[in-house]
Amino acid sequence: MGNQRTGRAGTLRAVEELRNLYRYRQLIAALTARDLKARYRGSILGFFWSLANPLLLLTVYTVVFTFFFPSNVIHPYPLFLFAGILPWTFFSAAVLESTTAISSNAGLIKKVMFPAEALPLVTVASHLVHFVLAMPILLLATVGFALHGDITMTATILLVPFLMILQTLFVAGIAMTVASMSVLFRDLRDILTNLMQLGFFVTPILYLIDKVASRPFRALLRLNPMTPFVVSYQDVLFFGHVPGIADTLLMIAYAFVSVAMGVTVFGRLRDTLAEAI
Amino acid sequence: MTDYAIALTNVCKSYRLWGRGSQFATLKSALLKRDLALTPETSVEAVRDVSFAVDRGEAFGIIGRNGSGKSTLLKLISGILKPTSGSVRVNGRVAALIELGAGFHPEITGRENIYINGIMLGLSRKEIDARFDQIVAFSGIPEFIDQPVKTYSSGMYVRLGFAVAVHVDPDVLLIDEVLSVGDEEFSAKCVAKIQEMKYRGVTLIFVTHQLDQVRNLCDRALWLDHGEPETIGDPVRVVDAYLQAVSSTQTSAPRVAAAEPEAPRDDPNEEERWGSGELVLSRVALVDNRDNELVALGPGTPVAIEMDVTVRVPQDEFVIGIGIYHADGACVYGTNTDLEGLMPERIETNGRVRFIMPALDLVAGTYRIDAAIHTRNGRAFDYRRGAIHFVVGSRVHDVGVYRPKHQWKFEGGIAFNEIDLEQRNVPIEVAEAMRAARKPKRTR
Numbered sequence: 001m002g003n004q005r006t007g008r009a010g011t012l013r014a015v016e017e018l019r020n021l022y023r024y025r026q027l028i029a030a031l032t033a034r035d036l037k038a039r040y041r042g043s044i045l046g047f048f049w050s051l052a053n054p055l056l057l058l059t060v061y062t063v064v065f066t067f068f069f070p071s072n073v074i075h076p077y078p079l080f081l082f083a084g085i086l087p088w089t090f091f092s093a094a095v096l097e098s099t100t101a102i103s104s105n106a107g108l109i110k111k112v113m114f115p116a117e118a119l120p121l122v123t124v125a126s127h128l129v130h131f132v133l134a135m136p137i138l139l140l141a142t143v144g145f146a147l148h149g150d151i152t153m154t155a156t157i158l159l160v161p162f163l164m165i166l167q168t169l170f171v172a173g174i175a176m177t178v179a180s181m182s183v184l185f186r187d188l189r190d191i192l193t194n195l196m197q198l199g200f201f202v203t204p205i206l207y208l209i210d211k212v213a214s215r216p217f218r219a220l221l222r223l224n225p226m227t228p229f230v231v232s233y234q235d236v237l238f239f240g241h242v243p244g245i246a247d248t249l250l251m252i253a254y255a256f257v258s259v260a261m262g263v264t265v266f267g268r269l270r271d272t273l274a275e276a277i
Numbered sequence: 278m279t280d281y282a283i284a285l286t287n288v289c290k291s292y293r294l295w296g297r298g299s300q301f302a303t304l305k306s307a308l309l310k311r312d313l314a315l316t317p318e319t320s321v322e323a324v325r326d327v328s329f330a331v332d333r334g335e336a337f338g339i340i341g342r343n344g345s346g347k348s349t350l351l352k353l354i355s356g357i358l359k360p361t362s363g364s365v366r367v368n369g370r371v372a373a374l375i376e377l378g379a380g381f382h383p384e385i386t387g388r389e390n391i392y393i394n395g396i397m398l399g400l401s402r403k404e405i406d407a408r409f410d411q412i413v414a415f416s417g418i419p420e421f422i423d424q425p426v427k428t429y430s431s432g433m434y435v436r437l438g439f440a441v442a443v444h445v446d447p448d449v450l451l452i453d454e455v456l457s458v459g460d461e462e463f464s465a466k467c468v469a470k471i472q473e474m475k476y477r478g479v480t481l482i483f484v485t486h487q488l489d490q491v492r493n494l495c496d497r498a499l500w501l502d503h504g505e506p507e508t509i510g511d512p513v514r515v516v517d518a519y520l521q522a523v524s525s526t527q528t529s530a531p532r533v534a535a536a537e538p539e540a541p542r543d544d545p546n547e548e549e550r551w552g553s554g555e556l557v558l559s560r561v562a563l564v565d566n567r568d569n570e571l572v573a574l575g576p577g578t579p580v581a582i583e584m585d586v587t588v589r590v591p592q593d594e595f596v597i598g599i600g601i602y603h604a605d606g607a608c609v610y611g612t613n614t615d616l617e618g619l620m621p622e623r624i625e626t627n628g629r630v631r632f633i634m635p636a637l638d639l640v641a642g643t644y645r646i647d648a649a650i651h652t653r654n655g656r657a658f659d660y661r662r663g664a665i666h667f668v669v670g671s672r673v674h675d676v677g678v679y680r681p682k683h684q685w686k687f688e689g690g691i692a693f694n695e696i697d698l699e700q701r702n703v704p705i706e707v708a709e710a711m712r713a714a715r716k717p718k719r720t721r
Contacts, residue, residue: 026396026402027397029395030393030396030402034382034385034393035391037384037385037389038382038384038385039426041384041385106381107376107379107380108379108397109357110357110359110379111375111376111379112357112373112375112376112379112397112398113355113356113371113373113398114380114397115356123524139601157319179699253496271359273295273355274352274358275292275293276293276359
């Protein structure tokens with residue numbers, strides 16, 4: 001069994017890349033566990049912080065939008081907001097953190113034979129864990145509002161895992177692209193931080209896409225790849241219907257394109273990471 | 278079927294030097310060209326045209342000055358870096374000890390770090406379970422294994438890192454200057470472990486500045502100079518050639534340090550000594566035929582090198598060798614008992630060795646003698662580099678190192694008149710050494 005390393009530019013073998021990623025699953029799992037453990041080591045609440053954060057957020061939304069700025073269009077507004085904000089946070093936090101995934105582990109890349117592609121995936125995985133941990137809070141809130149008579153619960157909630165899988169693929173592809181490119185272009189993080197703030201408003205999280213009056217802005221919303229994801233989460237969690245066929249196809253397409261892009265860009269840049277870092 | 282563990286063919290490695298502040302420009306141009314294979318403004322060649330193959334089970338040392346490309350070469354072999362041109366082929370699982378504990382996370386415990394580090398080095402969770410107790414035992418810090426690594430001392434950190442790395446069971450182990458860390462006891466443990474791995478057929482690649490390790494552990498060595506292979510072959514020969522090159526550049530370079538009144542460590546006359554110490558050369562002296570110790574002599578003087586051997590651990594086999602070097606590092610002569618076909622008998626009690634030279638025909642100058650006692654495969658019991666320094670004085674200012682016995686004969690119309698050479702000035706350092714030699718000597 002011999003492996004050959006040559007200096008010529010690596011040809012793109014996406015299948016082999018994906019097989020490698022599968023090979024590193026134990027490593028990714030171990031590093032994700034390490035990240036989560038390290039994050040909560042020494043804190044009193046430990047893992048409960050993952051629950052406490054969304055809980056506090058939900059409480060604040062509920063108080064603010066029930067008592068101070070009651071919304072007439074969407075009811076109950078806090079729950080609607082929550083259904084959109086959680087997947088958005090997963091996306092934006094994972095992508096932003098992946099800009100430093102490689103440079104903050106420079107020691108591993110330079111001193112150990114370490115599969116660099118594991119690092120952005122670890123970032124994605126640990127944010128996915130936070131996302132999943134926030135789900136019980138969302139469910140509890142849904143049950144609470146349902147008991148109050150504001151909404152009715154439907155079985156479409158069971159489609160959430162399916163959405164999560166597609167979104168995770170989408171986020172992972174972006175994270176790999178961003179992680180490898182930000183080693184060469186350090187300003188990528190600053191660019192993305194601003195883009196994400198902008199993106200929050202160009203994604204239908206605070207409002208319904210159909211209620212947007214401006215046609216060009218609606219077109220812009222349609223172009224945002226996060227739109228079908230957020231809308232679908234709102235569909236299954238808040239409105240209780242199955243995601244539309246167009247949104248579903250778009251999500252699958254975005255997930256596929258994103259993974260292909262991530263694997264390609266990362267494969268292209270991998271050999272330069274150890275020295276450019 | 279391949280019998281090599283590592284094969285490098287015409288390997289070159291250039292590091293890219295990115296222009297300052299050009300990153301935004303390159304992002305823009307990259308987007309414009311739609312090409313992420315960027316061409317840097319300048320590059321520096323760290324490794325140039327290196328080719329060699331290392332057999333399975335061979336121990337291979339890489340030596341050279343700082344910045345000569347040793348670590349880059351190791352990173353190329355490990356696959357951390359890719360060569361700019363040429364090819365690197367490796368057979369089997371590689372473990373690289375480039376920085377011990379590089380993958381440790383400070384916030385989590387030693388136990389958890391062992392697992393994560395092990396997985397990083399290519400083990401499965403089950404394989405680590407099987408090795409866990411061995412790793413902890415080898416690290417010697419079982420009482421701290423459930424503490425976060427951030428509470429460890431740097432020594433403990435390194436111990437744990439080494440313990441994990443050597444229990445990965447690699448086919449090829451790459452070691453970069455890590456044996457010098459840790460205390461004496463742990464260093465010895467590491468060297469023993471590495472020797473054990475060598476016997477089990479693990480291919481070892483060392484990068485080190487501890488040249489005696491190269492001599493003692495390696496089967497072959499490569500001296501890398503400014504990224505290019507200078508010499509490759511027998512480790513003792515390569516190390517010697519390297520040392521000579523280093524000391525000759527030191528003497529020819531302006532001696533800033535020597536101009537300072539206190540620079541005792543740079544003293545080239547200081548003896549360097551190493552070895553495992555089972556047999557010790559307790560005394561090495563240059564004597565004349567009446568047993569007087571000499572530090573200065575004239576050309577053609579009959580002399581002997583006297584060596585007293587002290588036995589600490591009886592040995593079945595050993596070799597005694599001497600080497601005479603000119604001050605500029607050139608080897609004048611070297612030999613040993615093994616080279617001259619002398620088979621040793623078991624040594625149990627102390628003894629004295631005399632290496633007798635009826636005439637030492639050297640040109641005026643400063644010389645040093647190395648004396649060594651070592652095993653037949655070259656592992657030193659006691660190696661004393663520069664055990665003796667002596668001066669050869671001469672009234673004739675001929676050049677070179679060796680003065681063959683000779684005379685001039687003239688016939689026909691050629692004739693010369695002899696003058697008294699005493700009238701000429703003797704070089705100051707020789708005169709001083711001669712004067713010093715007349716003073717009562719310290720005994721070593």
